[in-house]
Every structure is written in structure tokens, then in C-alpha cells.
Amino acid sequence: MADLYIGLMSGTSLDGVDGVLCEFGGSAAASLRVVAHAHRGFDSAVAAELMALNTAGADELHRAALAGNALVRVYAAVVSDLLRQSRIDASQVRAIGAHGQTVRHRPGEFDGTGYTLQLNNPALLAELTGIDVIADFRSRDVAAGGQGAPLVPAFHRAVFGRPGVTVAVLNLGGIANITALSADGRTIGFDCGPANALMDHWCLTHRGQPFDRDGAWAASGRIDATLLSRMQAEPFFAKAPPKSTGRDLFNAVWLASMLSSGPSSANPADVQATLAELTAWSAATAIQAHASDATRVLVCGGGALNGHLMRSIASHLPHATVRPTDDQGLPPLEVEAAAFAWLAKAFVERQPGNLTAVTGAAGPRILGAFYPA
Incomplete structure (x- = not known):
């Protein structure tokens, strides 16, 4: 029954x-x-x-x-x-x-x-x-x-796991987390960095909109390499799993400290583009480190609806297909x-x-x- x-x-x-x-x-x-x-x-x-x-x-x-x-x-x-x-x-x-x-x-x-x-x-x-x-x-x-x-990796294994095939599942909520479903049956998962939390905050602050629809605003800007490098130096990214994070770390205060601690673009669209790239880079880096043989990356959460972000992630993972979980019969949301x-x-x-x-x-x-x- x-x-x-x-x-x-x-x-x-x-x-x-x-x-x-x-x-x-x-x-x-x-x-x-x-x-x-x-x-x-x-x-x-x-x-x-x-x-x-x-x-x-x-x-x-x-x-x-x-x-x-x-x-x-x-x-x-x-x-x-x-x-x-x-x-x-x-x-x-x-x-x-x-x-x-x-x-x-x-x-x-x-x-x-x-x-x-x-x-x-x-x-x-x-x-x-x-x-x-x-x-x-x-x-x-x-x-x-x-x-x-x-807590979702056990669920991801049961729903998205495939015997003999390595699959990566990427959840893009406020925070990003990955699940690596290895071909040999091993499962690991951890938070890998910010996803929508910082982008939504920046969009609301500068455009009065709760989120950047389809990443169009980020796509209109240019990545600030100097600011990106400062953000990538955040110790959390180099920490080995198990690890988790949240707004305790990746919040408006953290972003303000990154913007004030060195030169950065005065164009808000460039900051949005850089935040999107930070999410794409941190997620792809985690997948490359823990699911390097994955040929399929399944994406869920609200970020799966952000076309610019999805394309950015795919550009970092040329040997994998990056697709929303709709492909597996379970929509991202x-x-x-x-x-x-x-x-x-x-x-x-x-x-x-x-x-x-x-x-x-x-x-x-x-x-x-x-x-x-």
C-alpha cells in the first residue's frame, strides 16, 4: 500500500x-x-x-x-x-x-x-x-x-544514483551544495559556497527586485577579476569536507568587506556578474575535486532557473552535461x-x-x- x-x-x-x-x-x-x-x-x-x-x-x-x-x-x-x-x-x-x-x-x-x-x-x-x-x-x-x-545526499543517491555511473547533483538555493554519487557506490556531499543569497541581496539593493531573473543583469556586467580573486581567497572554499555554511558567513557584511578591502568595479552590474561567477567557480571546483569523472551534473533549487548561471557552470565543466533535474522526472523546485x-x-x-x-x-x-x- x-x-x-x-x-x-x-x-x-x-x-x-x-x-x-x-x-x-x-x-x-x-x-x-x-x-x-x-x-x-x-x-x-x-x-x-x-x-x-x-x-x-x-x-x-x-x-x-x-x-x-x-x-x-x-x-x-x-x-x-x-x-x-x-x-x-x-x-x-x-x-x-x-x-x-x-x-x-x-x-x-x-x-x-x-x-x-x-x-x-x-x-x-x-x-x-x-x-x-x-x-x-x-x-x-x-x-x-x-x-x-x-541532509539531502542520501535522498539524491536513492533518486538520482545510477549503478556504475558517477553523477553530481548540485543544489542552488541561497547556499550551494553538491552531492557526489560515485560509480562505486560512495556518496559524499557538502556546502560549497554561496548561490542565490548574495546575488539576491545585491539585486534587491541596487534594482529593487528580489532576484535577477534568468541572470540577465549579471550577464550584462563584466567579471571583476580582482574582486573575484579576493572572494576566492575566503578560507571556507579551501576547507576540506565535511563542511557546511550559511548566512552566518555569506551575508551582506561579508560582501561589504570584500568590496571595501581593495579596488573593485563601481558598476553594480559588474559586481553581480562577479557574484554569479563566484557561485559557478566554487560549485565547479567542488565537482572537479570530488566527482571528476561525472559526465552528468543535475541541478536543482532556484538557481537551476537562472540561465546565465547554468551556462557559467557548464563553461567550467566542459566534459559534463549540466541540466536541471527535470530530466530525471523531478523538477528543480x-x-x-x-x-x-x-x-x-x-x-x-x-x-x-x-x-x-x-x-x-x-x-x-x-x-x-x-x-x-
Whole structure:
């Protein structure tokens, strides 16, 4: 009998919530079928508050609690959209996998354990939807000494892996991460640098638009080689995996420091072109280092819709075909949400959701916390 799960994802790009209703015909992720997909954008006040909570500020605990409530109301609206589209009753859904909104991610730091923090209110989501909720997927891995991210490589292996063939999967959300699915069955994955976070910030600041549609603005500029070189010297890029990052590092302050620490173009379009090239370079460098024999690079996340960025990545990887995950039957904006539906299923079945070679955790762990309807 098929199982129905909902996955909800709101990423570092802060463009809203993607949700999918997935049908699993068996235990393998490869058996999944996306029954419905829905997206709800954040209104400007919610997006601004979620962004602000990425950095220290006044009355953070109070504001974070209310922001979690606001986020969950968007989650609940997406769930309602999915059920209406599919004509499925809430009672038929086994569980919702709700990732939450990451606002701080500092694994291994400060006291040797560190933390990862996703704003959420899973109890409220269970109350509003009448469906069991699985949330807080990253903390268990961090408690076991891992990075808590990325969590999608096991899902990528099950869905996109091909026996005897090396495949690279590149997720371009606010932050970029890669999964290297080696022909011999090994899987590694890690965050490799910024994707849309810095480009979106720069576009909003200088053009009043939330993102650079199809990368047209970046394509109109020229790469500033001096600025690019300064950015490439960021120590994170040279760090060996396991590693993860977020807006804790790649944020407006980091970009301002890069622009002010030496000569750079006064043309904002040139900075946008340089940020796009930084993303393309860091992603391609990671793929060349860890999946050099990959002839196929599958791209998901919002960045897969950026034609200029996709062409830039392909130019760095002349021996590979760089294509969105549509080619494999799972559109780019559905992949991460589907992964959290799969992680919710893994929790319900008491199966580990992490890969120790990816996160560096001490061992396989069941990820998540349960909030019954």
C-alpha cells in the first residue's frame, strides 16, 4: 500500500515555501511520485524578519517565536493547497516533514558541539493541519558531532544514483551544495559556497527586485577579476569536507568587506556578474575535486532557473552535461521538499536519515522530532 507524506522546505533564499505531497510505493526513495506541488511566497514583513533574525538583535527570543508562528501559518496554507489540488483528505497523510527556517548554523563551534537553529512551531503546524509533524531534522546529527548538513545526499543517491555511473547533483538555493554519487557506490556531499543569497541581496539593493531573473543583469556586467580573486581567497572554499555554511558567513557584511578591502568595479552590474561567477567557480571546483569523472551534473533549487548561471557552470565543466533535474522526472523546485518528505518517512520507519561520510557524525542517526496531530 502506498504511503503519503508531505515535505515542506523554506530555504536560505527566503523566497517562500515549497511543498510537495509525495506517494511512496515502497521503502526506496526511487519509488516516490510527486502527487502535487505548491508554493507560497513570504510577504515582505515576514521575509524581512526572517532575514533580520539571521544576525543578533534586540528581543530575539520574542521575535523568533512570533516569526516561527508566522512561518507555520504559511506552511499550513501550503498544506491546504496540496490537499485541495490532490483531493486528498488530511487523514490519509502519514506525516509532514517540516524543515523550518534556518537562521543560525554553527555546528562544532564555541563549546565543541555548537548548534543549528531552525525557526518553526511544529506543534502549531500539527494543530492547524490535523497531521502528524516531523521537524528538527538537523539537531540529532549535530549532537553526534556532525555538521547537520547537507541532509539531502542520501535522498539524491536513492533518486538520482545510477549503478556504475558517477553523477553530481548540485543544489542552488541561497547556499550551494553538491552531492557526489560515485560509480562505486560512495556518496559524499557538502556546502560549497554561496548561490542565490548574495546575488539576491545585491539585486534587491541596487534594482529593487528580489532576484535577477534568468541572470540577465549579471550577464550584462563584466567579471571583476580582482574582486573575484579576493572572494576566492575566503578560507571556507579551501576547507576540506565535511563542511557546511550559511548566512552566518555569506551575508551582506561579508560582501561589504570584500568590496571595501581593495579596488573593485563601481558598476553594480559588474559586481553581480562577479557574484554569479563566484557561485559557478566554487560549485565547479567542488565537482572537479570530488566527482571528476561525472559526465552528468543535475541541478536543482532556484538557481537551476537562472540561465546565465547554468551556462557559467557548464563553461567550467566542459566534459559534463549540466541540466536541471527535470530530466530525471523531478523538477528543480520540488527536490528539497521531496527530500524532507522522505526524511519524515525515514523517521516514521525508524531509519537513519544521515550519511556519516557527508556530515561527519559519529554514526547513523534517526533524525527528527515527533509532534502528533
